Amino acid sequence: MAEAEEEHRAVGRPRSELARRAVLDSAYALLEDEGIDDFSIDAVSRRSGVARTTIYRRWPSKSVLAIDSFLECFRPQLDAARGGDPEENLRALVASLAAALAGPSGRVAASVVAHAQRDAETQRLFRERFSGPLRRESAIVLGAGVASGHFRADLDVERVIDAFVGAVYFRLLVGSSLDRSWVDALCDTLLIGCRARGGHDGGL
Amino acid sequence: MAEAEEEHRAVGRPRSELARRAVLDSAYALLEDEGIDDFSIDAVSRRSGVARTTIYRRWPSKSVLAIDSFLECFRPQLDAARGGDPEENLRALVASLAAALAGPSGRVAASVVAHAQRDAETQRLFRERFSGPLRRESAIVLGAGVASGHFRADLDVERVIDAFVGAVYFRLLVGSSLDRSWVDALCDTLLIGCRARGGHDGGL
Amino acid sequence: MAEAEEEHRAVGRPRSELARRAVLDSAYALLEDEGIDDFSIDAVSRRSGVARTTIYRRWPSKSVLAIDSFLECFRPQLDAARGGDPEENLRALVASLAAALAGPSGRVAASVVAHAQRDAETQRLFRERFSGPLRRESAIVLGAGVASGHFRADLDVERVIDAFVGAVYFRLLVGSSLDRSWVDALCDTLLIGCRARGGHDGGL
Amino acid sequence: MAEAEEEHRAVGRPRSELARRAVLDSAYALLEDEGIDDFSIDAVSRRSGVARTTIYRRWPSKSVLAIDSFLECFRPQLDAARGGDPEENLRALVASLAAALAGPSGRVAASVVAHAQRDAETQRLFRERFSGPLRRESAIVLGAGVASGHFRADLDVERVIDAFVGAVYFRLLVGSSLDRSWVDALCDTLLIGCRARGGHDGGL
DNA sequence: CAGTAAGCGAGACGGTACGTCAGGTCTTGGT
DNA sequence: ACCAAGACCTGACGTACCGTCTCGCTTACTG
Numbered sequence: 001m002a003e004a005e006e007e008h009r010a011v012g013r014p015r016s017e018l019a020r021r022a023v024l025d026s027a028y029a030l031l032e033d034e035g036i037d038d039f040s041i042d043a044v045s046r047r048s049g050v051a052r053t054t055i056y057r058r059w060p061s062k063s064v065l066a067i068d069s070f071l072e073c074f075r076p077q078l079d080a081a082r083g084g085d086p087e088e089n090l091r092a093l094v095a096s097l098a099a100a101l102a103g104p105s106g107r108v109a110a111s112v113v114a115h116a117q118r119d120a121e122t123q124r125l126f127r128e129r130f131s132g133p134l135r136r137e138s139a140i141v142l143g144a145g146v147a148s149g150h151f152r153a154d155l156d157v158e159r160v161i162d163a164f165v166g167a168v169y170f171r172l173l174v175g176s177s178l179d180r181s182w183v184d185a186l187c188d189t190l191l192i193g194c195r196a197r198g199g200h201d202g203g204l
Numbered sequence: 205m206a207e208a209e210e211e212h213r214a215v216g217r218p219r220s221e222l223a224r225r226a227v228l229d230s231a232y233a234l235l236e237d238e239g240i241d242d243f244s245i246d247a248v249s250r251r252s253g254v255a256r257t258t259i260y261r262r263w264p265s266k267s268v269l270a271i272d273s274f275l276e277c278f279r280p281q282l283d284a285a286r287g288g289d290p291e292e293n294l295r296a297l298v299a300s301l302a303a304a305l306a307g308p309s310g311r312v313a314a315s316v317v318a319h320a321q322r323d324a325e326t327q328r329l330f331r332e333r334f335s336g337p338l339r340r341e342s343a344i345v346l347g348a349g350v351a352s353g354h355f356r357a358d359l360d361v362e363r364v365i366d367a368f369v370g371a372v373y374f375r376l377l378v379g380s381s382l383d384r385s386w387v388d389a390l391c392d393t394l395l396i397g398c399r400a401r402g403g404h405d406g407g408l
Numbered sequence: 409m410a411e412a413e414e415e416h417r418a419v420g421r422p423r424s425e426l427a428r429r430a431v432l433d434s435a436y437a438l439l440e441d442e443g444i445d446d447f448s449i450d451a452v453s454r455r456s457g458v459a460r461t462t463i464y465r466r467w468p469s470k471s472v473l474a475i476d477s478f479l480e481c482f483r484p485q486l487d488a489a490r491g492g493d494p495e496e497n498l499r500a501l502v503a504s505l506a507a508a509l510a511g512p513s514g515r516v517a518a519s520v521v522a523h524a525q526r527d528a529e530t531q532r533l534f535r536e537r538f539s540g541p542l543r544r545e546s547a548i549v550l551g552a553g554v555a556s557g558h559f560r561a562d563l564d565v566e567r568v569i570d571a572f573v574g575a576v577y578f579r580l581l582v583g584s585s586l587d588r589s590w591v592d593a594l595c596d597t598l599l600i601g602c603r604a605r606g607g608h609d610g611g612l
Numbered sequence: 613m614a615e616a617e618e619e620h621r622a623v624g625r626p627r628s629e630l631a632r633r634a635v636l637d638s639a640y641a642l643l644e645d646e647g648i649d650d651f652s653i654d655a656v657s658r659r660s661g662v663a664r665t666t667i668y669r670r671w672p673s674k675s676v677l678a679i680d681s682f683l684e685c686f687r688p689q690l691d692a693a694r695g696g697d698p699e700e701n702l703r704a705l706v707a708s709l710a711a712a713l714a715g716p717s718g719r720v721a722a723s724v725v726a727h728a729q730r731d732a733e734t735q736r737l738f739r740e741r742f743s744g745p746l747r748r749e750s751a752i753v754l755g756a757g758v759a760s761g762h763f764r765a766d767l768d769v770e771r772v773i774d775a776f777v778g779a780v781y782f783r784l785l786v787g788s789s790l791d792r793s794w795v796d797a798l799c800d801t802l803l804i805g806c807r808a809r810g811g812h813d814g815g816l
Numbered sequence: 817c818a819g820t821a822a823g824c825g826a827g828a829c830g831g832t833a834c835g836t837c838a839g840g841t842c843t844t845g846g847t
Numbered sequence: 848a849c850c851a852a853g854a855c856c857t858g859a860c861g862t863a864c865c866g867t868c869t870c871g872c873t874t875a876c877t878g
Contacts, residue, residue: 171370424855597775
């Protein structure tokens with residue numbers, strides 16, 4: 001929850017949790033169904049049945065509302081199994097990210113980044129709440145491969161993450177496909193640079 | 205020019221080239237100065253002195269106008285020297301792309317992708333007119349390295365391009381820095397996976 | 409017409425006379441039917457079918473719109489016969505004013521004065537366009553009585569007008585009745601002070 | 613006090629007299645300072661420091677609050693000396709009324725009548741609590757003149773009151789001046805019709 | 817003197833209207 | 848046929864008040 005992190009407002013009527021949920025769910029559904037075009041505070045108000053003023057009371061702008069609903073409702077089911085083969089783990093991670101963004105939620109994720117262009121705060125929230133956790137998860141997967149000696153000891157984990165997250169997201173934004181074969185090809189290419197020299201044979 | 209590709213307008217007053225240029229330049233300047241927020245047909249009309257109706261006659265929507273001005277005015281000065289070391293060529297290419305997007309034009313490029321989320325046609329234009337040429341240029345650079353035997357013969361050139369273009373663009377969109385040291389680190393990481401096994405030693 | 413008195417706007421699409429009439433008529437009808445409470449730009453827009461922005465383009469505030477519709481649509485049918493008995497002429501004038509204000513238009517006239525309290529410009533328009541002509545008409549009637557010798561030569565015509573216009577309007581505003589017997593009583597009282605001393609006998 | 617005349621609320625915390633005074637004083641001051649425009653329950657709440665709910669608990673609408681503050685705080689200092697010359701008494705009365713309304717309190721009095729247009733109850737209160745006492749006071753002054761034989765025996769006292777109260781109030785509402793010379797002229801005119809025929813000479 | 821009913825402050829809630837802005841269409845007159 | 852100007856409708860914006868409501872706290876009469 002990005003809004004209203006202040007703690008104990010003991011005075012006054014408490015905020016309605018129902019209204020909150022209705023707004024976030026409606027906002028998310030709207031982004032999913034209609035995309036960025038028909039997303040407006042008015043539309044969210046109509047769809048959720050929550051008064052426009054109530055929405056404005058909590059969310060200062062539609063950018064913030066959009067990302068808030070995204071952070072609250074987007075659960076990418078990241079497949080980050082840490083056991084097993086480090087390469088398979090990475091493939092699974094990238095594939096699950098791509099699959100999540102290829103589905104209906106992809107429109108939401110794309111819309112959020114689009115909205116973020118008009119608001120530095122939204123950008124920050126996106127980085128901290130979405131991009132950050134995703135990167136941390138990825139770093140754990142890659143780090144395990146390094147620790148096991150499967151990946152090079154001097155692997156620049158952060159740059160590998162830059163590469164595949166950026167590639168997936170960019171293709172989402174420009175409307176290119178995110179199917180499994182593309183994911184595999186990308187992982188093949190990246191993994192070549194990840195493997196330790198000796199011992200392990202990572203032949204394509 | 206994305207608009208008005210039809211051929212034989214033999215009758216009537218010919219369209220004013222001045223108006224066209226004024227609109228495109230103003231649109232670009234507006235995107236550069238103010239970002240996506242204050243970009244509107246109205247604002248372009250005011251800034252350019254060209255009537256709103258004239259703009260509408262030529263550009264069907266502001267998304268198309270935005271990308272059209274981008275395509276017309278954004279000249280990234282891609283440093284694509286094809287002589288010299290293949291690795292240095294790639295570094296120079298990535299660095300020049302990052303430098304162009306880190307500057308004031310970056311806001312325009314980001315705004316265009318944001319706008320593209322609402323219009324498939326804009327997405328298509330972005331891919332065909334911006335992304336496509338950039339990839340072709342990059343493919344030539346990488347292909348030269350393959351041909352010279354410096355890069356692996358089975359290098360998946362397109363995926364490497366996905367990786368660095370995506371990484372650069374994604375960082376632009378989420379507001380992360382695009383400085384030279386980051387570019388170098390990214391290239392270091394990617395190049396490891398590009399080099400042919402024998403002969404050339406590209407140890408970091 | 410209080411708005412848009414400037415002359416020759418030769419450029420651009422001319423303003424729609426239909427829209428103008430629809431707005432003024434709807435505004436008047438609204439004031440007549442609902443009184444001051446439900447009078448709003450929104451309501452006028454809905455009732456007239458004219459877009460809110462169009463209304464704002466022409467009328468700067470609802471006070472001005474109210475008085476404009478009043479001035480345009482309120483035609484009090486002032487019975488200002490100048491022939492015949494000066495006393496009967498005055499009675500007829502006062503009676504017709506009272507009758508007009510006692511009817512449904514009275515709510516409009518009251519609402520206009522109420523609105524005028526928030527805007528000096530509206531007050532000025534009310535004085536110039538409504539109060540002024542009414543007083544001039546009245547002055548002619550009273551002046552004819554003075555000229556004929558029926559009314560005192562030193563009659564302060566303007567104060568007599570103050571008295572009966574004020575009395576009628578004040579009773580409208582406080583909700584007192586304006587029936588014929590009250591009008592007659594008021595005129596009886598005022599006329600006593602108007603008659604010339606000699607000759608004429610205006611005993612009640 | 614117009615509100616809450618019911619009697620025995622013996623249980624519970626008694627209503628705060630401080631809150632009551634703060635609200636009425638603030639409401640009056642607000643009407644005096646800002647006029648009808650910025651008069652709102654919210655504004656009164658802010659100015660008085662009394663919670664909005666407390667105000668709503670006592671006053672059903674802002675019209676009622678306005679007139680209540682008016683009735684409570686407006687003390688016109690009516691100069692109703694009953695000794696001395698009947699004509700001077702009337703002049704003093706009218707002059708004091710005009711003086712009170714010409715001052716800052718005039719805005720309040722005007723606003724109250726304006727607000728009264730939306731509520732019959734407010735109109736009634738205005739008539740009963742303000743207009744009524746004023747008329748009774750005036751009737752006493754005029755009646756004394758009749759009793760002393762200075763004014764005509766068949767003088768229609770109520771109509772004379774209609775005339776001068778209406779004249780004064782109407783001029784207040786349309787923004788005309790209420791200075792002493794106008795008051796004198798009005799009284800001159802009205803008094804002509806008041807005087808008994810014989811004996812007394814009221815020549816101007 | 818403890819309960820308790822009501823007052824009080826704060827502030828959320830669903831509304832309506834405000835006045836502004838942009839989008840996209842249209843109707844003029846002038847070039 | 849083009850252009851500039853500007854009207855028009857639509858609809859979203861963010862704000863201000865409206866009147867109602869739910870809280871937690873306070874107060875003073877009452878049993």
